[in-house]
Amino acid sequence: MIDYKFMKKFIEIAGRLGAQRHLVAIRNGFVAIMPLIIAGSLAILLNNFPVFGNFNMVQLLNHIFGDGNWQIVGNSVWNGTFAILGILLSFSIPYYLAKSYELDELSVGLISVASYIMLIPITNDGGFSFAWTGAQGLFVAIFLSIIITELFRILMKNDRLVIRMPEGVPGGVAKSFAALLPALIILILVGLFQTLVTTLTDTSVFELIFILIQEPLQGLGNTLPAAILVAFLNHFLWFFGLHGTNILAGVIEPIYLPPIESNVDLFASGMSAYDVPYIVTKPFFDVFVYMGGAGTSIALIIAVIIVVRQEKKHPYREVSKLAVPAGIFNINEPIIFGIPIVLNPIFFIPFILGPVLLTITSYFALATGLVPKTVAFLPWTMPPFISGYIVTGGSWRGIILQMINLGISVLLYLPFVMAGVRALKIKLENNS
Structure with a gap:
């Protein structure tokens, strides 16, 4: 049972944090x-x-x-x-x-x-x-x-x-x-x-x-637990209608920008993208976890199109069609507030668990050398696959990792989209 008083307090604190003038x-x-x-x-x-x-x-x-x-x-x-x-x-x-x-x-x-x-x-x-x-x-x-x-x-x-x-x-x-x-x-x-x-x-x-401060934080930030925590908090806040990316930016960017700067610098000096030191950087999240925006929303769009492909005028399908152009460029507000995902218990698990799983798969792919590490900083609006190729220094393995992550996320969304379609159908029948 969720402690709603605690949740309300948490949302209030997060909102204040997001509006704190220094952050x-x-x-x-x-x-x-x-x-x-x-x-x-x-x-x-x-x-x-x-x-x-x-x-x-x-x-x-x-x-x-x-x-x-x-x-x-x-x-x-x-x-x-x-x-x-x-x-x-x-x-x-x-x-x-x-x-x-x-x-x-x-x-x-x-x-x-x-x-x-x-x-x-x-x-x-x-x-x-x-x-x-x-x-x-x-x-x-x-x-x-x-x-x-x-x-x-x-x-x-x-x-x-x-x-x-x-x-x-x-x-x-x-x-x-x-x-x-x-x-x-x-x-x-x-x-x-x-x-x-x-x-x-x-x-x-x-x-x-x-x-005393920056080096220990960068070392901690380059670990899998820290990456999972960032992915979880970002989407946990988004689920309650709070802009998790903006709220966490003041804390996260000072930790994750220096690593990509170091990777880019070493890559420029001739070091291979496989050998640069940092796995978790800002592009790591933007390119391999936040495809289509928070919650890997482009996977939700694909899952909706698969599930309701026979129902041309279904509300989910209509929203997803409108969200496609924005989703390609990692802008996900149309799908998040259109389905909606915000405060929708049906999508709580895939929206939050999906990015955590992608963080884990991406971390191990880069840590084991299956995929080169990130050596370029791109606009967060760069479409998937193009971004995967460029950010890994021109490696097709970056695209393959994005495709695998996208497939995982689509499979995770599918049963919950089916549940959402059934719930919406029951709701419409009861209102008719």
């Missing part, structure tokens, strides 16, 4: 830089063309442009995207957090970027190390963004620290002067903090956070 800002910050992440990933993928039989695109391009010269474009795109991921987030996250507080978003974002750069260790030749400007600096970017925004908010409440310009001064100039003293105080505090950390630990805050 929303983190989620929006990642979403804002997503086009750059995808561009960087595809650039590296293009730099590592797969071999098709006797046709080797790399040899052809080397012959035309000179050995490796054609890869300069892809490497440059990488340097402007993945290599500075931490810097990008140190602007986008405080921008959205400041916006939620109705502060000057641009000023807060710029102060945060300046603070982030102040904390980056300087190399022996006087430059910045790319090791800490990219994915390894994600947690510093997140923590720093929140702290800087909150400090700015507190300082702006003190009228003695805000320089007011007379009327008639352009708005941009007035905002810059208003932020001057708070910015100066924040940067001095960051400088003092950097000095303190360096003096006491003889290292940087980046290395400390990476060793």
Whole structure:
């Protein structure tokens, strides 16, 4: 028997978590830089063309442009995207957090970027190390963004620290002067903090956070139990009408973006997609588990078409036909709210158990070397089969794994679709 009081409380807490301003800002910050992440990933993928039989695109391009010269474009795109991921987030996250507080978003974002750069260790030749400007600096970017925004908010409440310009001064100039003293105080505090950390630990805050927090979380996230937990929670929330992907994004993406960045980087350096270290990444879920959207919804559409193929005007069939175009691009709201799946006990088991099973099959397929690991970051709207091929570095085995997973999910949905059809028929007969 389900404890409905507990369930109601859980949904209430999950709803609050999904609306929590700091987590929303983190989620929006990642979403804002997503086009750059995808561009960087595809650039590296293009730099590592797969071999098709006797046709080797790399040899052809080397012959035309000179050995490796054609890869300069892809490497440059990488340097402007993945290599500075931490810097990008140190602007986008405080921008959205400041916006939620109705502060000057641009000023807060710029102060945060300046603070982030102040904390980056300087190399022996006087430059910045790319090791800490990219994915390894994600947690510093997140923590720093929140702290800087909150400090700015507190300082702006003190009228003695805000320089007011007379009327008639352009708005941009007035905002810059208003932020001057708070910015100066924040940067001095960051400088003092950097000095303190360096003096006491003889290292940087980046290395400390990476060793103490980020590395253990990435190691834990790369395990099967953690992957199962993510798949379960995402769909458990979706079943109750809560956007599980968005609610969990602020927590999940800092853990699962660095692994794909590491895989892509190693793949770009010449390592095989079979040998890269991380199994569970964000594309792992998007490509092999969430086909058609949450709940592997495209499998539900196929199951409905199989079960009610003789009934042209059946409500399930009509909804599924309308959901097909969106489902191909992993958009599943039409099917989730049209069947519906939300709060429908008939579909509770396949909707939640299916993704968990696919997580297990995908994990073992990649862990045992039957399928290459993920080495590209794709838009989540990339259709199945195309995504499976690209994300595994151009391997047909990625497509085969998607086909197997899709077949498993369809078989799991079939008996429950049959039960749903019978239940709907009884309901319509009773209402007639």
